[in-house]
Amino acid sequence: MSDKQKSITDSNLTASKPLLLHRRPDSLRIITKRLITQFVGQFAIVGFIALVLMAVALFFMLIRMSQLDMNRSFTSSGLQLLVDSLEIKSGQITFDPKLLTEVKESGGWLQTLDERGNVTSSHYTPVDVPNHYNAGELAAIWSRKRPFPYSLYIWIESKDGVDYTLLYGTQDTGHLLAQKAAESALITDRTIQLPNNLEHEIRESGGWLQLLDGDMKELASLGKSEGAPSSYSVQDFILRSEYADRYAAKLSSFFDERTAQTWVLHMPLPASSHKGLFGSIQSVMIFGFAGLLAVVLLVFIILAFVYAHRFGTPILHMMDWLQHLANDDYKEPTDRKGRPRSIHKDQKLKRRYRLFTEIFISLSRLSDTLKRNEDMRIRLERTREEWIAGVTHDLKTPLSSIIGYAHMLEADDYEWTREEVREFAAIMKEKASYMDAMIGDLSITYRLKNEAQPLSFERVEMNAFIERAIIRLLQDPRLSAANVALTRMDQELYYPIDPGWFNRIIDNIVANAVLHNPPGTAVRISLSTQDDQGFVILVSDNGQGMDEATAELLFERYFRGTNTEENDQGTGLGLAIAKQLVLTHGGTIEVQSAYGAGTVIRMAFPPK
Structure with a gap:
């Protein structure tokens, strides 16, 4: 490398360093602030997501446990919800339709009474239930001093200054069936025999019957399930009677005072009250917290991948870019499609790279500076x-x-x-x-x-300028007999050119067409406009033409070489100079030729 080249390269590198060093402290502060904002914001989002997930899990568990509680005993929780849903619309009492459905599925009925004991609304009420109660009658039913075929629950609620009495009744079907069995059953070889209609009713309900002695041991059974107990402790019997959901079956009993025996009817719970994993409060809580833990863990795993992708990818890309620079590759690493990884088609940074915007700007400038210096050296x-x-x-x-x-x-x-x-x-x-x-x-x-030749541009009317250039060219004795014609544009066109150097373009192109073709060859120069006032110059001849290889090298320096033994030979650089001058004016130049078909040189200049 020459001393001159070395000094140019070193001066460019030195000029780029103060810019990067000057920007470094501000860039670091900006990136630090941006990172803090990003991390604080991300952790706030994670915390919010965790709280939302916890709230959803707790809400699910509460709803499911409430549903299980209602399925086990509507009176323990559903009745309170039903009272809370009571509303007065247009003088009519209404309840939540979903809770009314639960009343029906639990086998119950519902009535509301006004202050005089009149029934103001009724839902699923059997025909043998009164539609009016006086105070004494209702008190006797409540205290079980008067026979009543249903278990009755009373709730008093005040709405808009009016007291409403809510009656909820249920009939224990299992108890009635067990009582009928006690009145009509025959015991043979530890087997209970019932009338056909009663046995059919028990089997249709999916139930089975047991007869227990005073020690709660089985004497006989009908349709007993496999694995069912044959004896009960006091605690076990009470738990099975009160917490049917734990055993997936409802236990109803009738105690025969005459024989001191107990008739027990086991009936499966309705499908809605026992559903697989969520059929008990314990399972709801276990799977609720397990599900919450699994979802939170999944969220953290996803966030880990997001953080790795969001922060790791740009850092790895920057390291790869620096490695390329160390290997004298001054282009940003590209993706599989050959595009820079950090930039969109619109030349904007991709979202995950914007966190390090200042660093990527500095890397881009460093790459451009190094490439420019290397190109200059080469x-x-x-x-x-x-x-x-x-x-x-x-x-x-x-x-x-x-x-x-x-x-x-x-x-x-x-x-x-x-x-x-x-x-x-x-x-x-x-x-x-x-x-x-x-x-x-x-x-x-x-x-x-090397763009070291300054041009002085001025707006010139191109028709007249090119016509004068051709007239002046034909005054050369070597070209006086040339067959040259010009076709002007239909309108005047003013365009910024350097007159001296543009005249050199016309001289070199036209002289080449005349001197390197047989005498009498017709050379035609035509001018035409392009959109928005650009223009095209076509120089065509009907001479001997050239092959494809020659056409490709026509504008290269030294292609023809020199042969000073012939008077019509120039320096061999005329077309190369013409090409460089066309490019310097912002235009393009191309050639079309074939043996025996002449040559066409097209020069196009864009609007300015």
Whole structure:
């Protein structure tokens, strides 16, 4: 690397460092503040989610336990809820329809009484239940001093200054069936025999019958379930009678005072009162807390993956990017589609990378600076090598000719005439002029390619400008017989160009079309406008054309080489200079050609 290149590269790197160092403290404070905000916000969200999950779990357990309690005994919890749901609408008493359904499923009935004992509303009430009660009658029924075929529960509630009496009655079907069995059963070989209709009713209900002696041991049974107990302790019998949900069966009994025997009817609970894992309060609590723990654990696992993805992915990407920079790869690492991982199609940072925005900006600037310095170093190195190779190649032949003629003039073996000396001098002058033109063209291409050639733009009417350029070009004696025609645009078009260098474009392109085709070749130049006042220049000829390989290298420097033995040869850089000037003006240039079909060069300049 030359000292000049090294100084340029070092100066760029030095210029980039103060910018990054100056931004570093502010960037760190911003990122620290953003991280604190993110973590505090995330933990607040996690805490809120945990509280919500706990509330949902507790609500579920309370609802389910209340449902189990109502299924076991509607009077213990459902009756209170039913009273709380009492409302007066348009003078009518209403209850929660769901609770009324529970009344029906529990086999009960419901009545409300006003202050005079009249029934004001009735739900599922049997026909043998009165629709009016006086105070003494109701008190006798309540104190069981008067026979009543139902178990009765009384609740008094005050609504809007009016006292309402709620009557809830239930009939213990199991008790009645057990009593009927005691009155009609025959015992044979530890087997209970019943009338067909009574046995059918018990079996239809899914129940089975037991006869126990005074010690609560089985004497006989009917339809006994497998694994059912054959004897009971006092505590066991009471628990089975009061907490049917624990045993998934309701135990109803009738004590025969004459024989001191107990008739027991076991009936399965309704399907709604015993559902698998949630059929008891213990199971509800166990699975409720287990479910809460599982969901909370799942939430934390998900959050762990989210945090790893949100914070880990950008950090790993930055480490990968730095590794690429260390390996002289100045592009951001890309995904499978070849796009930078941190950037959307709209060139904005992806959401998970925005937390480290300042770091990614610094990395991007560092990559751009390093790449720009590397490109400059390579460009300078390549330009230097091309300069040396080009000058060596293109100046060797004319210089050899000059040296040869100089040796001939210097030799003492010959005496050259004045005409011969003049001829030699003319050839040497021609070769020297060629070398001077070559050096000038090389200098121009070097400056244009490295953007070191400043242009001075001014708005020029293009029809008149190109027409004058062609007229001036045809005044060259070598081109005076050329068949060149111009087709102007339909309207005037003013466009910003550097007149001197744009004139060089026209000269090089048109002269190349005339000089490198047979005499009489027609060269046509046509101008046309593009949308929003851009324009196109087409230079076409009907000459000999060229093959595809030649067309691809047409605008490359040194492609033709030099052959100063022919007068129509230039420096070999005319089209390369034309291309660089077109690009410098913001345009594009392309060629289409084929043997025997002529050549078309198209130059397009965008709107400005």
